[in-house]
Amino acid sequence: MTIARSPRVLVDATSVPADRGGVGRYLDGLLGALADHSDIDLVVVSQRTDQERYARTLPHAQVVAAPAAVAHRPARLAWEQTGLPLLAQQVGAQVLHSPFYTCPLRAGCPVTVTVHDATFFTEPEHYEKSRGTFFRSAIKTSLRRAERVIVPSKATRDELIRLLDADPTRIDVAYHGVDHTAFHVPGEEEKARVRSRLGLGDQTYIAFLGAKEPRKNVPNLIRGWMAAVRDRVDPPALVLAGGQGHDDEIDRVAAEVPAHLRLLRPGYLRYADLPGFLGGAVLCAYPSHGEGFGLPILEAMACGAPVLTTPRLSLPEVGGDAVAYTGQDxxxxxxxxxxxxxxxxxxxxxxxxxxxxxxxxxxxxxxxAHVSAWQRSIRHQR
Structure with missing residues (x-):
């Protein structure tokens, strides 16, 4: 009797940013869960700075380092079209997974692509023109060229079908997860450590975690917070943690904050401090204009924090009846x-x-869900 060999899947992890932002959280969580998955033979190609990390956390996978130049985005995109297909051939990949919108036009094997959201089409005013143009083109190309497209929510799937006439039979929904060990209800010591590092003392605070992009609606969060707390005896601070992004309006609105209110912008927090930050807040606010999934609200929920968000696109799929909703203004x-x-x-x-x-x-x-999509792409490759 012949025993069928598990399909060899090459996952391109070269797009993971150094700050382990959204795509980093997605790939780290996914690859960790795939580490002992018996239904695939996993190969991961990463930036050289991540090779040791993945080799340590993925002991049963083959981990390959890409050329050093892929640390720069233009070089990575060029390598994706030439070097990545060659690598897929060298390792005998039966499926190539591209996890961040773009993919090789000719890979020599079926390709699956993760399209994280459709907000480049639904919220174009919230992106820099060149960035929006690039990703809209990339999404259209991936919908045409990929054997299957993986999305993190039904809302994203439905928007791709509505806006771009995407083929629904080639789209698979794979919800993101949350690392319940990393994101947990924090103890008092964890909360106190974060409060000390932020210089909050005993002051309560409202937490925001995410990139400071126009789509995240941070300026209106600041305005809403000022109006809600300015006349309170002990007003809670507002702490905006995460990357700086490119929303210049935040600086203009922050300059209007009265002296008796505290607005903190600590930038990136240590990964180990996130449970204490989220779980230690009086509430977490995430009034986004729209998300493909909304990982920050799931992480806040896992830390035992009450969440206020908007009923936009995928956010109700994640929050359900377990979060409070507000408008965008x-x-x-x-x-x-x-x-x-x-x-x-x-x-x-x-x-x-x-x-x-x-x-x-x-x-x-x-x-x-990813493995099922990869298996389907092998069975039904065009």
Whole structure:
């Protein structure tokens, strides 16, 4: 009897940024869950700075370092079209997975691509012109060329079908997961450590975690927070953690914050400090204009934090009834922040519901969905 060999899948991890932002969280979580997956033979190509990390965390996978030049985006995109197909041939890949919108036009084997969201089409005003143009073109190309497209939510799938007439039979939904060991309900010591590092003392705070891009709606969050807390005896601070992004309006609005209110912008926090930061907040606010998934609200829920977000695109798929919703304008944000700040029982109920709902999302389930898509791409390659 002949035993079928598990298909060899090459995952391109060269797009992971040094700060382990959104695509880094996605790939680290996915690859970790794939490490012992018996249904595939895994090969990972990474930047040289990540080779040791992946070799350590993926002991049963083959880890290959890409040329040093791929650390620069133009060189990486060029290598993707030439060097990556050659590598796929050298390692005998039966499927090549490109995890960040773009893919080789000719790979010599079926290609699957993750398209994280359709907001480049639905919210074009929130992107720099050149960036928006590039990713809109990349998404259209991937929809044409890839054997299958993987998306993190039904909302993203539906938008691709509605806006671009994408073939629904070639789109697979694979929800993101959350690392429940890394993102957990923090103890008092974890909370205190973060508060000390931020210089908050005993002051309560509202937390935001994410890149400072126009789509994240941070200026209206600042305006809404100012209106909601300016007349309170002990107003909570607003802490905007994460990358700086390219939203220049944030600086202009931040300059309007009254002296008696505290707006903190600490930049990136240590990964180990995120549970204490999210779980130690009086609430986490994420009033985004639209997301392909909304990983920050899932991570906040997993840390036992009450969450206020918007009912835009995929966010209700992630939050369900376990989060509170608000509008995108500053007046709605102010009103709903004030309601939650004055209602501790409601915040406690949201925290408990969010913690329960977060358990429904795992990287193991996401890995299973990816493997199913890869197996389908082999069976039905065009």
């Amino acid at each position: 500053a007046d709605h944000i102010a009103k709903d922040l004030a309601i939650l700040l004055d209602d501790e029982p409601r915040r406690c109920a949201l925290a408990a519901a969010g913690l329960s709902r977060a358990k429904e999302f795992s990287w193991s389930s996401s890995a299973d």
